[in-house]
Amino acid sequence: MSNSRVTVTNEQLRDVELALAGAWGGAVTLQLPPIGGEVIELADGEGTVVASLHVGSSSPVPTASAVREVVGEGEAPAPAPVHAVTGTVRPERPFGHRDRVDLRVTVAPRRADAAIVITGDVPAADDDLWRDAPADAVIVVLDRGDSHALADALGAVAAVGRDAVVLPAPARHGRDEAQWIDAVRHAARALVASEATVWETPLTPSPGRVILLTGLSGSGKSTIAKLLVERLADVDPRTVSLLDGDEVRLILSSGLGFSREDRIMNVRRIGWVAALVAKHGGIAVCAPIAPYAVMRDEMRARAEEAGRFLLVHISTPLEVCEQRDRKGLYAKARAGEVPQFTGISDPYEVPSDADLVIDASVVDPEGAVDRIVEVLGQVDVRADQR
Numbered sequence: 268m269s270n271s272r273v274t275v276t277n278e279q280l281r282d283v284e285l286a287l288a289g290a291w292g293g294a295v296t297l298q299l300p301p302i303g304g305e306v307i308e309l310a311d312g313e314g315t316v317v318a319s320l321h322v323g324s325s326s327p328v329p330t331a332s333a334v335r336e337v338v339g340e341g342e343a344p345a346p347a348p349v350h351a352v353t354g355t356v357r358p359e360r361p362f363g364h365r366d367r368v369d370l371r372v373t374v375a376p377r378r379a380d381a382a383i384v385i386t387g388d389v390p391a392a393d394d395d396l397w398r399d400a401p402a403d404a405v406i407v408v409l410d411r412g413d414s415h416a417l418a419d420a421l422g423a424v425a426a427v428g429r430d431a432v433v434l435p436a437p438a439r440h441g442r443d444e445a446q447w448i449d450a451v452r453h454a455a456r457a458l459v460a461s462e463a464t465v466w467e468t469p470l471t472p473s474p475g476r477v478i479l480l481t482g483l484s485g486s487g488k489s490t491i492a493k494l495l496v497e498r499l500a501d502v503d504p505r506t507v508s509l510l511d512g513d514e515v516r517l518i519l520s521s522g523l524g525f526s527r528e529d530r531i532m533n534v535r536r537i538g539w540v541a542a543l544v545a546k547h548g549g550i551a552v553c554a555p556i557a558p559y560a561v562m563r564d565e566m567r568a569r570a571e572e573a574g575r576f577l578l579v580h581i582s583t584p585l586e587v588c589e590q591r592d593r594k595g596l597y598a599k600a601r602a603g604e605v606p607q608f609t610g611i612s613d614p615y616e617v618p619s620d621a622d623l624v625i626d627a628s629v630v631d632p633e634g635a636v637d638r639i640v641e642v643l644g645q646v647d648v649r650a651d652q653r
């Protein structure tokens with residue numbers, strides 16, 4: 268029997284790594300597509316099979332709909348069904364590069380009598396927390412896949428004159444806050460010390476942002492996106508990059524058409540680049556139609572690994588877009604000359620999870636940019652207070 272194979276996220280890989288090192292009795296629960304089979308090969312993002320999962324149980328996970336209504340004909344792709352699969356893991360090959368392998372407890376195990384796990388920022392040397400910390404406790408910092416943040420944390424521990432070890436951060440996805448803290452404590456006790464104290468410190472959020480302007484052709488996405496980029500360059504210290512639908516299709520997505528698969532690939536590429544921009548602390552403004560909820564969900568998931576995601580629905584009604592018909596494409600679509608045209612012969616799924624909805628038939632471009640900048644400011648304030 269041939270094994271099934273899935274590519275797991277970096278976050279899931281950290282859970283696998285913890286289990287392989289001996290946490291949770293060597294078992295993990297992963298949310299995976301329902302592929303079946305008793306043994307599932309787990310591949311990293313580069314396609315290397317790093318572990319196999321010996322399935323013990325599997326049950327479907329309900330998915331929420333992010334669609335309010337559908338404009339236009341045709342069927343959009345349904346979200347991929349997901350199963351929570353639990354089983355034991357076996358190593359197949361060493362994991363790829365890991366930061367500070369010498370300090371990583373899953374690679375270079377070291378047991379101490381006591382450990383202090385710091386979940387967020389490492390407190391400054393003069394913080395009261397350090398005064399009461401047992402002198403022999405080893406300090407555990409979490410690796411969330413951000414090399415800079417890890418280097419900063421290790422530097423801060425060294426500045427206090429303490430020994431540090433690195434524990435992969437358990438996955439957040441699929442766990443609430445209490446479950447996540449439990450997972451952190453469990454992993455530290457299994458892999459570092461039987462006495463593990465957890466310091467729940469606030470975490471300086473990544474400043475990166477991905478802003479997706481989604482809406483019908485002619486709704487005003489490009490006009491608003493260009494103005495937004497100009498405005499942000501004036502008022503925001505972060506770098507701003509524009510990934511506009513038309514321009515992207517000329518280069519990044521050249522050769523792709525407008526079938527479901529091609530649109531999904533187009534928006535996937537945009538989301539990938541945007542997440543990279545956000546990972547390095549910048550703002551990415553994206554303006555594709557992005558008509559299906561599944562592609563927006565995927566972009567959100569990628570963006571939120573790197574920073575925050577802002578979904579702006581430019582909700583200009585179809586009648587207005589069609590009246591504008593800047594490129595004459597609506598007329599051609601009505602005449603059947605352009606197949607699968609969004610809003611006419613291909614669906615636009617109206618988002619139910621937008622942070623902001625702007626009808627550009629009643630709000631002028633400057634007013635739209637005012638609203639987006641305002642909401643972005645609120646997001647930044649909320650993130651700073653976390």
Ligand SMILES: Nc1ncnc2c1ncn2[C@@H]1O[C@H](COP(=O)(O)OS(=O)(=O)O)[C@@H](OP(=O)(O)O)[C@H]1O
Nearest residue numbers: 484485512525530533555556557558606607608609
């Ligand atoms: N069949 C069909 N459906 C929709 N749009 C079409 C189609 N064929 C060509 N065009 C032109 O391509 C632009 C949309 O490309 P996007 O990359 O934004 O679309 S998608 O997100 O991949 O669905 C869109 O440009 P905008 O008007 O800037 O949105 C259209 O002018």
Ligand SMILES: Nc1ncnc2c1ncn2[C@@H]1O[C@H](COP(=O)(O)OP(=O)(O)O)[C@@H](O)[C@H]1O
Nearest residue numbers: 483484485486487488489490491627630631632
């Ligand atoms: N309030 C508005 N916001 C954005 N565009 C507007 C607005 N009012 C009129 N327009 C016009 O509508 C058209 C929108 O085109 P565009 O920005 O290319 O949309 P999209 O990128 O969504 O296809 C432009 O010709 C623009 O000048």
